[in-house]
Amino acid sequence: MDNNICQVYEDEIQLLEGEIKLLTEKYEDIQQESTFFSDEQILMSINSLQEEFQGESKGNESPSDLKARLGSLETDLSFLMKFTGIQFRSHSKKTVEKTGNRTVQKHRLSGNCHSLFFQLEFQLLEMRNKESVSAVITDLNIVMESGENSDVSKFASSAGEHGNLLTFFRSLSSYAEWCEHRRCTFLHFK
Numbered sequence: 001m002d003n004n005i006c007q008v009y010e011d012e013i014q015l016l017e018g019e020i021k022l023l024t025e026k027y028e029d030i031q032q033e034s035t036f037f038s039d040e041q042i043l044m045s046i047n048s049l050q051e052e053f054q055g056e057s058k059g060n061e062s063p064s065d066l067k068a069r070l071g072s073l074e075t076d077l078s079f080l081m082k083f084t085g086i087q088f089r090s091h092s093k094k095t096v097e098k099t100g101n102r103t104v105q106k107h108r109l110s111g112n113c114h115s116l117f118f119q120l121e122f123q124l125l126e127m128r129n130k131e132s133v134s135a136v137i138t139d140l141n142i143v144m145e146s147g148e149n150s151d152v153s154k155f156a157s158s159a160g161e162h163g164n165l166l167t168f169f170r171s172l173s174s175y176a177e178w179c180e181h182r183r184c185t186f187l188h189f190k
Contacts (some may be wrong), residue, residue, distance in 0.1 A: 029094075053155070085114045085171045085180075101128045114176040119143040120165075138164060 013027040081087050095105040103126045110119040126133055157168040 084169070085176055086169060086173060087111050087113075096123065102126070105127075113172050114180045116172065116176045116179065117145045118172065120168075122165075140165070142168065 089107060090110045092106075092108045094106045095103065096106050105124045105126075107124060108119070108121050110117075112118065120140070120142055123138045125135075125136045125138055142147070
């Protein structure tokens, strides 16, 4: 009986130690992200944002003008979502590496295009020069729920090999639209 009680307590201790380790790793990740910038860089960023905000407020943009602009942007976004059929459900971004002129971020997107659900994971490498910024997508991984469409997995793997997001979204939009037409046609004749 004592052995059973001791085993239960030991199991509970191991679970708690694992949870402490996981929380410690998360805390260290957060600390690492926040230490990418020095206090001086943070203050410079705050000052530049304040100057930018003051410059905008001097531009006579009233709250009603800002609301109108926001409404216009929401209308444009709604139009694009209806036009392409692509709706993003979630997005997460984590900075993996940041140096003076190089930034590596890991992105995770999920959403749907008509009735096809997708999830993307990729790394974005940004290189900054004095004159320009260049960005390259690496380690693109596309996961799609294929269900009845076995061609979707072939399509996703092909797009993932090339690493071109624009081509992926164009093809996904077209493919999903035709799948939707096909579904409606079958329902009509059913």
